[in-house]
Amino acid sequence: MIRLDKYLADMGVGTRQEVKRYIRKGSVSVDGKTVKAPEQKIDGETQRVAVDGQEIGYAAYEYYMLNKPAGVISATEDQRDRTVIDLIGDRKRKDLFPAGRLDKDTEGLLLITNDGQLAHRLLSPRRHVDKTYYARIRGRVTEEDVGSFAHGVNIGSGEAQEWTAPGVLEIIAGGEESEILLTIQEGKYHQVKRMFEAVGKEVAYLRRERMGTLTLDRDLKPGEYRPLTAEELALLKAL
Structure with a gap:
């Protein structure tokens, strides 16, 4: 169960305060019924949430394989340069980050996720990945x-x-x-x-x-990305 305002903020609808305003003015519905209590708990997996009639699906974690192009930096935000997060155009989560870094002029495989535990396992020197x-x-x-x-x-x-x-x-x-x-x-x-x-x-x-077990998809051109398959994710988590 998750608070309604956190659900919507996690999915990038707005900041926590903006989301609370949307809810209180009646713009948000749960299972077709208008809800005006930001603190209401909902089941993100079974209940349907919509803002102004547009359904907002929930994803606790996201996992993307990116073929990083040269000239883009491995960061979540930057004042001057484009970041790898900027390339993930249809992301739901606003807390994505690159699991590890590649130099600005280096290309290739980069995992973009918000799963900190998985990223730590992949990057920890003790894991020998x-x-x-x-x-x-x-x-x-x-x-x-x-x-x-x-x-x-x-x-x-x-x-x-x-x-x-x-x-x-x-x-x-x-x-x-x-x-x-x-x-x-x-x-x-x-x-x-x-x-x-x-x-x-x-x-x-x-x-x-x-x-680790993740290999760059040859169909991805530099700058392109795709979600991990269920098999890829399962193999990574089994490391």
Whole structure:
């Protein structure tokens, strides 16, 4: 059971105070009957709520897979730049956030949700959740680099050392601009870029392909999104 005013505020109808005004002036109905008490408790799963005749469905949690485009920041709001939340046009909840972050110029898989418990399980270092990235690298990636990444590399600067946990580096194509897949279980600041800088190379393009059991949908173009399927969500929650 949930208060009527909280139900409507959660669904983005307005602020809590705005919603209370709508209710008191008779704009809100529950199961077809006008209700003027903001504190009235309702069952969000079985009862039908409408504002000025438009039904407002309730979603306690939302889960979206986004193919993040370059140039968009992984934040809930920003004064200058477009955020990943701005891309979710038909969201019901106003409390969505990105589960983890991708650099502004990085593309790929990002989970958008308001489920804080699930996000914590995915991001906690103690959970050892794999994150796989595709990258194009300026410079020839070698088997020596594969070995270095397998042991962990020092991404610190100057005399300050900062060692990464072991990562799995796979060379897809060699050459002056190599193509690779890298799987890591951490999320240090600019980690993938700093790992390659540590072995004298530079990331030219970076895209996250996978996070735990969730794999980027190839049908999603950069900037596009979709709700998670029931199977995807169940697998994530089982991690």
